[in-house]
Amino acid sequence: MGIEITASHNDKRYSGYKLITKSGSPPTSKIREEISHEIFNNNEKIPYDLLSFNYNDKFFTFVSNNFLTINDFSLASSKNYDANLMKPYLEQICDIIFDKDLIKKFSSEIVIGYSALHGTGYVPVSQLFQKLNVHNVKYVSKMILPDPLFPLFDSKQILDPSDFQTAGVVVKAFNDQYNEYEFEKLDALCYTDPDADRLGVIIKVPKNEQFIFGQWKLLKANDVWALFLWYILEHVSKHSKSPYANFEQLFIVKSFVTSDLLLNICNKYKIECIDGKVGFSDLAEIVRNKWKENKINIGMFEESCGFGISGNHENDSTKLHILEKDGFLSLSLLIQILCYAKSKNLSLQELLNNIYLDDEIGYFATSRKELPEQGIFEGVREELHQEKILKNVENLYLKTNEKIKTNNPLMICGLPISKVEKFSTGRYDSKFWKGFPDEGIRFFLDSKINHITIRSSGTEPKLRIFVQYKISDITEKNILEKKNMQKILLNNYLMKLKN
Incomplete structure (x- = not known):
């Protein structure tokens, strides 16, 4: 097992460590659970001097207790x-x-x-x-x-x-x-x-x-x-x-x-x-x-x-x-x-x-929207707001299912929602609610290939909206027109969902 210290693709406040197995891949979910269990059930106290020592040599210098400066690349x-x-x-x-x-x-x-x-x-x-x-x-x-x-x-x-x-x-x-x-x-x-x-x-x-x-x-x-x-x-x-x-x-x-x-x-x-x-x-x-x-x-x-x-x-x-x-x-x-x-x-x-x-093959219009658009949900109040949004999405999932059963589907931008799926692993049920959609909820728009998916990010406190729509009848003559149309179409979907 190896350890990589990084903020990955997040902002600088997210510096932490990644675990890497001998095959170069991240640990499986089972191994991650075992590691988490060991960490949270380990009663040994880590000596403070291991966390705050002053360390200087040819290559590295600790600046206060927070940052490491590399002196010689x-x-x-x-x-x-x-x-x-x-x-x-x-x-x-x-x-x-x-x-x-x-x-x-x-x-x-x-x-x-x-x-x-x-x-x-x-x-x-x-x-x-x-x-x-x-x-x-x-x-x-x-x-x-x-x-x-x-x-x-x-x-x-x-x-x-x-x-x-x-x-x-x-x-x-x-x-x-x-x-x-x-x-x-x-x-x-x-x-x-x-x-x-x-x-x-x-x-x-x-x-x-x-x-x-x-x-x-x-x-x-x-x-x-x-x-x-x-x-x-x-x-x-x-x-x-x-x-x-x-x-x-x-x-x-x-x-x-x-x-x-x-x-x-x-x-x-x-x-x-x-x-x-x-x-x-x-x-x-x-x-x-x-x-x-x-x-x-x-x-x-x-x-x-x-x-x-x-x-x-x-x-x-x-x-x-x-x-x-x-x-x-x-x-x-x-x-x-x-x-x-x-x-x-x-x-x-x-x-x-x-x-x-x-x-x-064909042309697929795709887009991703971040919520919030800048930064992340920070603090207890904003995290509760994120949870409320997800609860509203789940309520929409339940309402959509009922509408489909009565042959009276909900509409988004003029297209009927023909099917809806919830993806849940159960990993976060104890923190939120039973059946929490940690992998997201997908709304199908009159086709199994056109859909909108809403899910929580797995790496930071954000929500993401994914849209996919296949543009039909594309030719060399109309490709620019179709691209412009798909940009307008995706913007309309995302604006509707945001509201």
């Missing part, structure tokens, strides 16, 4: 560190290159920006770029070195790669250091969260779409994962000697709030797609069970910018990577796709449009 690039950890780790990531010839030919043409968000990403990312021959890199220097105070961000702002405000800080810092002209040259501006297990991707918007999205756009994780999955399966389908060429063995897992765009891609290539609860620990449990059936995992996807690909750890020839999300792995896949786009003289957006226009 050369530790991260020393020969011992590189030999013992970084080198084999990056070699493993580089082994997951599906077309090495493509990388050799086009990686030097990529122009990419990168920000570490004051986290741990810079050293591994810079070495990964070198190994993949990506030299046209513009680093956001004010965020290069780790700083637990996250100085370029407001005190309560989360550093979530899927958050539009976080992306705005990255774009501003890039333009302040370089300029908007240099931004226009980028194929992508990307960033990892502070513990570097998630990746955000920003692209410049084609001029004919700027009236919809503005000059730049944060790609939704759903769209980035669609690019990843489509690229992997498209490549594997054309290489019969690949150990992953037997599509009957392949499967992906995704959290149930991740877009069904991935499901349609799986259906096109005839591989299995499994929905799981939100959180990589639960996705990892599904993967372990599928290994016993001799299945090979070709992707693990979370809507909150988490991606992994594990293969099958019970067979050395098909073992790929750890059972956990990994921002550096995500970045290596992004580089591969940028090379592919270069080879076809396409932008990432044009490549995405080609996926949307595939009749077997």
